Amino acid sequence: MNRILFERDEIDDAGVARVRDARAAHIVNVLHGTVGQTLKTGEVNGLLGTGEITAIAADGEVAVQVHHTDAPLAPWVDLILAPPRPRVMKRLLPQLATLGVGRLVLVGAQKVEKDFWGATLLKEAIYRPLLIDGLMQGAVASRVPEILVRRNFRKFVQNELDALCADAARRIVAHPYADGGARAAEPSRADGRLVLAVGPEGGWTDAEVALLEAKGFARRSLGPRILRTDTATVALLARLAPAD
Amino acid sequence: MNRILFERDEIDDAGVARVRDARAAHIVNVLHGTVGQTLKTGEVNGLLGTGEITAIAADGEVAVQVHHTDAPLAPWVDLILAPPRPRVMKRLLPQLATLGVGRLVLVGAQKVEKDFWGATLLKEAIYRPLLIDGLMQGAVASRVPEILVRRNFRKFVQNELDALCADAARRIVAHPYADGGARAAEPSRADGRLVLAVGPEGGWTDAEVALLEAKGFARRSLGPRILRTDTATVALLARLAPAD
Incomplete structure (x- = not known):
């Protein structure tokens, strides 16, 4: 704290x-x-x-x-996350708040373990204190990240994403197996709010990546090493942060 | 895996x-x-x-x-770390192996909790499987990071660091409270091996930072948000990685 x-x-x-x-x-x-x-x-x-x-x-x-x-620092990034196991997610939540995530959309990508959606972690009484712990660690922000649960990934991307992320200039999808696909350029410090999409442990399906690419998301890899979801999320947020 | x-x-x-x-x-x-x-x-x-x-x-x-x-990918960074609590350290170890750390020197900075040094985690039989788990996650490297324990920080920096890190072209010290001190430039992709020093939860003392600066370390901050040691370490490795 x-x-x-x-x-x-x-x-x-x-x-x-x-x-x-x-x-x-x-x-x-x-x-x-x-x-x-x-x-x-x-x-x-x-x-x-x-x-x-x-x-x-x-x-x-x-x-x-x-x-x-x-005035506190404002959030600078929204995260669309295919959640890892609840135990990993629980460790990740405070870090997301510390790092400046404004909105966290938990989406039901195909390779998300089905029993995630029954986790007690999804109750606001459980996750809110974890997010506030993260804000108290970071020491410069006070806005509790908003958490949305959208199990139907296709419906979310096609019907809701544009309105939800209207103020986001940059859209990036993490794709560890990016091989020759379009790659996002290094962020400029003048770039606006970011939306970052991070897939499940087993990766996005081709159809899921195609859905995001159709909405203007550029692929971004973190190199040849395959990172755990929580490591990858922190690493990508660090690399994409507009200022340091 | x-x-x-x-x-x-x-x-x-x-x-x-x-x-x-x-x-x-x-x-x-x-x-x-x-x-x-x-x-x-x-x-x-x-x-x-x-x-x-x-x-x-x-x-x-x-x-x-x-x-x-x-041939596996070679490690690209050595980490000098003032260790966090054993529970946090245990989670961090596999991630360090995944991310390409070659050598991990655990140093006794002033604000490291004294009881860390009695942790069972320091036994090779405990930490080695965690490191190999990290290599199996990353999938492109096989070299088990070497772990050194150096409780006397001053002695390590003054007498041993230069020889140990002779092949390191870049030396960077993480300093969350960097305020007007020298800052490290963005890494070039052509830069050689890196040595990164990350302090304890309470931060380096001024004397500790001075010791590292005398050995050519440049300060690097991750911005105004104060990150936990494990978050900061992953974030810095992500930002300083030479290629992606």
Whole structure:
């Protein structure tokens, strides 16, 4: 936690946030917080700033007077992901939030394991805290990535993708087996929002890649090494990030 | 497992490899292997090629006649890493092997948790299979990354680093808090082997960065977002990879 984020309803009218969960424990045990100490704080989906510890109760509750006036960094990429196993997905979610993903569309590509769609991870009560952990790690953003589940890949691409990604100038599909197909150019730092599509462990089918190419997606490979979905996603986001 | 690797002593004089572990289970259950079927195979620290399944025994043993004639991809980067917690490190190790790390030096930077050095993960019997899993995922390399443990960071940098990394043309230190310091240029694809130094979760100390800068390391940041060590390592390797 490089920045403590509070939900709007945890902050009272006087601007005091009160927590008693893992954030309180982190403030006390890791940051060695004491009354009067200043922390980096922010509001989930809101502004960032600082907070001053005003009380640490015997029961573990920590009170922080917050001053939030700074705009957070905006997300720069939407990710269309054929999800890996829930265990891998669970590790990936906080990293996606840290890296600046704005919207995550989980799609039912052919080689996605069918039992993924029953995973408890798909409940907002489970995934939201993981995403907020990622934002607190990254320390510069507050917007919780939006998660959409679209099991019918063809229907999503043909009927919904254009409207959803209207502000995206670049569209790239990760294709580890790209062999002679069109390749995306190196991104310019002036390029706009990106939509990145990452396939399942077994890869996209030819028909799936064709659907995306018909919607203007350019193929992008990460070289001859075959990466796990989670490694490939982080690696591609790193390579495609517009600024560093 | 996108390529099955066999140890030299698992291959007999007639070129037949026999296994009955997770690789055998993968061949039977995931690849639905049958006698006569051809697989991508290779020898650990040796050549790559193909193998033909010659027998699947009732007890699960799989025999494969191998033909290994192709040179594997060579590692392109050495990593000096102030290790994260063992649990995170364990997840990172296969990814490092997949991504082409040749040598991994685990160093005792000041903010490394002291109990890391007692981790069972540091036993070769534990980490070697994880590295080979990573090579089998990547499918194009066979060389097991060498792991060195150097708890005295200053001594390692001052006395050993130059000799160890004599063939490295580029030296880069990841520094998330780089603020106005020298920055590494974008790598050219013609650049030689790289040495990358990645600090602990809490960051390098100023003295540690100074030690590395004195040895020709240029600072490199991944932007304003603060990444976890494992995310940062994968992201930096992706950005610094010479070819894709």
